[in-house]
Amino acid sequence: MSRAFGSVQAVLDLSFEAPRGAVTALVGPNGCGKSTLMLMLASLLAPDSGRVLIGGIDPTKDSPAVRRAVGWMPDQFGAWDSLRVAEVLEVMGRAYFLPSRQVSTRAMELLDLMDLQTLAQQPAHVLSRGQKQRLGLARAMVHSPQVLILDEPASGLDPASRRRLLRVVRQTASDGTTVLVSSHILSELEEMADHVVFMDAGRVVDASSIRALAARPRTWKVGSLDHDALMRALEAVGVQHSGVAPPDSTASGHAEATFRLPDEATAARLLADLTAQGARIVSFGPATGRLEAAYLSSAAAQRQGAL
Ligand SMILES: Nc1ncnc2c1ncn2[C@@H]1O[C@H](COP(=O)(O)OP(=O)(O)OP(=O)(O)O)[C@@H](O)[C@H]1O
Structure with missing residues (x-):
């Protein structure tokens, strides 16, 4: 697929496959088109040309189905100033039509997983950057998506939180989820990922399994x-x-x-x-x-x- 912004060709004739039940890393220099690609995969941005299939579904044809299938963690956690931490997850749970009796259980489960349980009743805007990142990952996982797309999930995390992120991502993939993750922290990506796709100037320039490297x-x-x-x-x-x-x-x-x-x-x-x-x-x-x-x-x- 391809996507331009005016005269900037952010993604050009790019093609790759991320297998189910594995973590695929997206690596490339600043501005090479990783976030643009992820936005297209999450059905938040339409490609100018080409085709995306998420579990066999085309986001431009059936974006509600793709949004149910995909969990998306952007590189910046948006403002949720009026909500408490647990409410952020409960609102998302309701938005994804989780049965109402499951909404708060799922929120508490994810707060536990991300070590945010003591902050459940705090306003979301008081969280530190790293805590917001962890809440962002929990938010992306509320509806147990088949595909998890994580844009720089480790940025701002302290070392213990990074280990936790690594464990959560590996476990999620071994439960059968397709995970696509971008990061500039290559040592951590190497531990997290099964495959890597290298991008440069909007294209895929190399791809390999981590083992084959x-x-x-x-x-x-x-x-x-x-x-x-x-x-x-x-x-x-x-x-x-x-x-x-x-x-x-x-x-x-x-x-x-x-x-x-x-x-x-x-x-x-x-x-x-x-x-x-x-x-x-x-x-x-x-x-x-x-x-x-x-x-x-x-x-x-x-x-x-x-x-
Ligand atoms: N909304 C937009 N309007 C104009 N140009 C954009 C827009 N979004 C992205 N671009 C441009 O498209 C190119 C790719 O940007 P993108 O954010 O996808 O890169 P990236 O690989 O995610 O970079 P980074 O590693 O710095 O996060 C850049 O040149 C960027 O300036």
Whole structure:
């Protein structure tokens, strides 16, 4: 599908599929069209051309059916100044025609899930940014949608709330929901998602399962208790590296080197070889996550001078 705003082509000939019961991550630079795409999927914005199917339903033909099927969490929680926290969820429950005896039970269940139960009777406008984000996710889940679309759900969340978000999203997907999530926090997305779709300038430029990213090149980092032993071991195994940084120049206080390896299987072999050479290794691992490495090697990141 495609969508322009005047002369700005926000989404162009974009096509992808998000499987049921899995979390699909949308990744791309600011302004690449993620929110525009999500608005179209949530039937809040019509595409100029192309077709969207949500569980087989076209939002431009039957938007009420799509709205019943979709839970949408925008990147900004709208103003609900006159309502209390529990009422926000009760109003949404009624809007989705939940049976009246279920409305307050469902609201309390979601407040529990998001750790907002103590704030149930507070006016929604007094919530902090992170609390509003959590209420936003609860609001999107009121009608137990088949498809959950989350635009930057982790922004503003403290570390414990992020872990909770991760658990809730994973559990929701394993219960059979299709989840589409955008975020710039790639390390968290990597833990949350099963698949990733990379966007740039309104198009899909790459797509992969998170598992398959293990077979892509990445930079790895080794730390050793002994500078000279590491240097000798690296030379003996013949790997091209960045040079060994002495312990007094590194934050960890270990001698360190980095190298680019084609995949995780090569990394496992190299670790065994360096250890066999007596490198006195104390740390060995990828310098970035799989998702971050894939993003940093994309044309979008290189254009932005990330490398
Ligand atoms: N209502 C609008 N009117 C005009 N231009 C718009 C409108 N909405 C989005 N755009 C433009 O469309 C492009 C895509 O915007 P969009 O919000 O979809 O990007 P995004 O990938 O979600 O960005 P971010 O990562 O910063 O949230 C941008 O150039 C933006 O300025």
